[in-house]
Amino acid sequence: MSLLFRHLRIHQIFGANTDVGKTILTTALVRASAVLKNEVFYLKPISTGPIQDADDEHIRRYCGAPQDKVHTDCLYRFHVPVSPHLAAQIAAGGEADKIVPDDTFLNSISSYVRRCASRVSGPAHLYLETAGGVHSPTLSGVTQLECYRPLFLPTILVGDSRLGGISATISAYESLLLRGYIIDSILLFRDQYYRNSEFLTPYFAERGIEVTAVDAPPPKAVDPAENLASTERYYESLNLLPVVQNLDVRHQQRLAELDSMPRRSIDTFWWPFVQHGLVKSEKDVTVIDSASSDFFSVYKAQNAEQLTSSLESQLDGSASWWTQALGHAHPALTLAAARASGRYGLRWASRAFFSDDGSTAMEVALKMALRAFSVREKLEATARKALGVLGIKGSYHGDTIGAMDACAEQGVFTCEWHNAKGYWFDPPTVSIQEGITIAVNTTNSMSWVYDLPGRLHSPLAQVYRKYISHTLDGLEHSGGPRLAALVLEPLVMGAGGMIFVDPLFQRISSTLSGNAIPLPPIQQETGAVFVGLYRLGMQSTIPFLGAAPDISVHAKILTGGLIPLAVTLASDSIFRAFYSANKAEALLHGHSYTAHPLGCEVANETLKLIEKEVQSEPWAAARARWELDGTPSVMWSLWDPRFVQALSCLENVAEVMALGTVLSIKVKDVQAGYASQSAQILLQSIRIHDHDTESFASGGVPQFSVHFRTLGNVAYFMTSLNTAPEIIRAVEDKVWKALETKKSLSE
């Protein structure tokens, strides 16, 4: 029963507390609206206390406009000045069934609002003023925030300007946010002593909400005539026109966003189980503005003449793909999902397909690639089943069986049904050994290794090209599988043992094609785990490797470590392979929580925060430390280059690599392999909390131990993007001490 009218902008006014000036500020809003519009409505659903003090009475008195312009109303009036739930109990004389239930209460409001909308044609405003604070109880005893939620009206929050008001305002805001309300504006009185507005203005600016502070009203005059005059003068002195205009803009933006959503969705999303060839027009897209209990609020664009609500209730009759057990307990803001699409900045990709983790996103990627190849090559069913992929030994793409089948048989990471389908190259690797950078057998500086344009014409590049061509030819002649896709973990293979592959080799293999028609390359930036989104210090490896994939997979970091969400991005050519008039040819893949609003909302927030972090001072300083001869290097790390160099010279260290947030240390161990415990043993001391120096380590950092992971004889350390430099330095100290003092495994 959500309400949204094109011609009638509605806002509900919530207070951060009682007695914060809701009515006074609403009066000022009504006055400003009356200047701009022909008609203004004011609704006080519940009023308690004597009639002469009633809020609607105050509005009528001071609205500064004739009564045919400003309409005021109250639906439930009680004369006792207590909380509405108590007033209702008193009025019901203790008979519980005489108390107005929530649905009746909401129906009254809804009918009132619809009547207002149907009788004005021009643009108009409606303000609904709630009672007390955000969580004050309504007639039934349910708190207001919960009770009003099905109407889903945009909100103006009136902040608290008194002592303690900063806290009250923020908590009220968070309670609103928890129910998914749209908050368009915060108003409060200016107070020269407590200066709450000075604190709250930047606080909320960061959260995208404008705070407006206005002078408080003059003290009440004893003489009624004088009081009337001074109050009127006070209202004349206020100017909320900019606020009202901003509310109009917000209203128009919301409509524009909803209006454009079907087109943007058709152009961007790859829906599960949907044959996009059957999605004929924008009308075929269901735009869900919000959801509450069993109902979606579905948006239907109205033209300017239509005076009914643009939001319609639609029963969620499949319990949201069988997932809903108790109705939509929290509002499912599908709006948020739609916003995600424009944010990746990966221009090669035209479609986003959502799933739940890197492994499922890889399964989606494989289904896309195999189908695209089959369609292009017009393969018959038998030939389709025999397709394979091309990859690099040591890569690992996830634990589901399809993702595993895109990797070589690896010994430990296997299962009964694992069937490696394809061919995998032996990888030339990069590491720092005894202070010297090596790529395969050449001895060069680290930045040289990552300077791909410079190396593309080197003799080694020629060797790589020959090796790749030769291998693929051999494969074809020996009756190996037909290769349908190239699958890469760019720059570093994680689960395989933190293997840094020579980027030149990846670059060449991604541009060399083994088949007559090009393979669709898949890049598993799992989670943008190791690579994308700055895990390795760069936003994306695409410009770096000089080759955009047809499909890429992103998970992990995407939601900042909070909730599962993954996305498979695809180019238009891949998308077209599934596009037809036949539903059965669609990509019939989709998990129950595909593109769930919580994940999308959190992902958007994460991307926003990451972009901030990239501009931070610690990042600039770390980049500068890795600069050679004052030239910025693409190869840099939050770990100190001197530490990395020194580490690589230690007796028990085989090799080290650092890139972006990652530090990888391979210790010397004849056994090696996944089951080896050598890295664990050598570094075990840093897992232990040092109680002797209880509270502080050097640099004012509180004492801590370190949790880390190993892959056999490789230990790796990974910081967040915003880990404080002094913490990274402290970890370096600990690692250094552990490895320097413990010369070998047997010590």
Added chain:
Amino acid sequence: MSLLFRHLRIHQIFGANTDVGKTILTTALVRASAVLKNEVFYLKPISTGPIQDADDEHIRRYCGAPQDKVHTDCLYRFHVPVSPHLAAQIAAGGEADKIVPDDTFLNSISSYVRRCASRVSGPAHLYLETAGGVHSPTLSGVTQLECYRPLFLPTILVGDSRLGGISATISAYESLLLRGYIIDSILLFRDQYYRNSEFLTPYFAERGIEVTAVDAPPPKAVDPAENLASTERYYESLNLLPVVQNLDVRHQQRLAELDSMPRRSIDTFWWPFVQHGLVKSEKDVTVIDSASSDFFSVYKAQNAEQLTSSLESQLDGSASWWTQALGHAHPALTLAAARASGRYGLRWASRAFFSDDGSTAMEVALKMALRAFSVREKLEATARKALGVLGIKGSYHGDTIGAMDACAEQGVFTCEWHNAKGYWFDPPTVSIQEGITIAVNTTNSMSWVYDLPGRLHSPLAQVYRKYISHTLDGLEHSGGPRLAALVLEPLVMGAGGMIFVDPLFQRISSTLSGNAIPLPPIQQETGAVFVGLYRLGMQSTIPFLGAAPDISVHAKILTGGLIPLAVTLASDSIFRAFYSANKAEALLHGHSYTAHPLGCEVANETLKLIEKEVQSEPWAAARARWELDGTPSVMWSLWDPRFVQALSCLENVAEVMALGTVLSIKVKDVQAGYASQSAQILLQSIRIHDHDTESFASGGVPQFSVHFRTLGNVAYFMTSLNTAPEIIRAVEDKVWKALETKKSLSE
């Protein structure tokens, strides 16, 4: 830097607002503690305003105990009575770098608390009183809730007893909750007029928190001596001993929970990539109490003599399996995950393995089953790769390729790498046709069909047995795949077209074994989607089918439609197949967000709410409607039996089924199949919003349209467990009207 001492219970006191009585109620707590314990500490980290009005001064004056028993302290004192951030700015004379930063502030508190802890041996209490409301700014300008979060102290919230105080108290509570704080108690003044405590007591009781209301203090006397005396009398009249004892109990419970967690985890969880044979003792389990920025708070049990904190900071050096981009933005309450284990009430299962969706949970189940069979049968590598599963045609277990391989080749739901591995029976089905229930060819009442004990000795049961044995024998002789597991969707196959399988057939197939050794049966209660957790009206199908599986898969409904989470439950015998001293033999499967705290917390809450719903009046009424001859039937539905019967007699309806929340309608259509649009076409009118009767439908339900899903010629409707009966009746009306008036597809 979280703090938790066995011998020193600490609580921080937060106020719902300023001036709500924090200091008075803390004084009363200190007095009660002094009665019980030898030593009590009171810390006011920041005090603003004149010294004679300072809170620590008040405590000293009225604590009712000698100074060597009650110790009071203040760390930062300012004499201007403004918010701490303004006081700090004034004291710094506008020089920003003279303002105490958050980490220094927290280090001071931490050092103070550790000193207190180290100098008392017996049990003692410490109260830390914050300033203003929960979100009032600290010295640096960060709000208190955020600033104090790393210390992670359990909280006492002082509620607001004034007008508007209900709202202020709930919002403050929600702000605390958003940061994961443990809230042990809510205190506030009793107010006879506003009666906030009467509202808040049941409100918070439902959320597991005790509210204690005490008399407000007397008005301040003008004469200092009289004021002292009356205040002292007031404190003497209060009795917070029960509150203090309750806080002690909470403290002990927390320690007991943490102490027992390693053992419970070892006994219950199946960790990803972990060789359980190497988890030697409780010491090998890392118990994470909370997480904040880059750090875990790890619990180390202390004995009674140790006076240091039981919580140690540990750097999350692998960025939580590479997922953390910005530190732990929200506290990762791993505590919550541990609580989940005891809640399923499925006694056959001994282990829970978490993943992200039904499809990944099925992959886990298959890996478990195939391995268990291979180990029991001592199969060589080649034989392992050739294993298959036994199932029923029309079943569908998820979109990842491994899950698809456990299903028959189905035409549309296929992909290049899909390779059906096993054998699938043709299913005998159940439906209502023209008012008559049929199972296969027998004509009987619906309850008879679901009365399995009664049917086990019927001639049909004999037919099923013969058919199954004969088929399996034939398969063995014809060189079919060796079968390693029986995979069933109990009672209804969803994606396959809402096919209700004769439960007698499933029961017999789950007890008949085709192999010399029993197959591990897997039940895909996906999401407890259709079956478990009351989707079909019963808590579980296990007692119903008379056979417990070795493995079962649950997703969808588990988190009430909010976030992805899935669990694969396994019996001990399955778990043992992976148990050894060799890491490589562990179940090497695990997704980045395995058992993420948000999912586990939401799942626990969902399970709690579902158990309430099952006891509700609408469920009792619906059950009664399906009773025949007054006998309760296992077969019942929220849909009305008369509606279902009548529907099945309509000309254009082929068959109908209703069970629990599900209504399935197969319309007559020669085309049928997944690509058929017939169910869509016949029912399309109920998708359309009826604008003529704008606001209300019959029964006071607001007007709505219905969103529903179809599978070719099958339309199905699914309610939430708590959908209001009048809404279900309104949907029945709409469906009836659509099907009754539209006689055939061509009309």
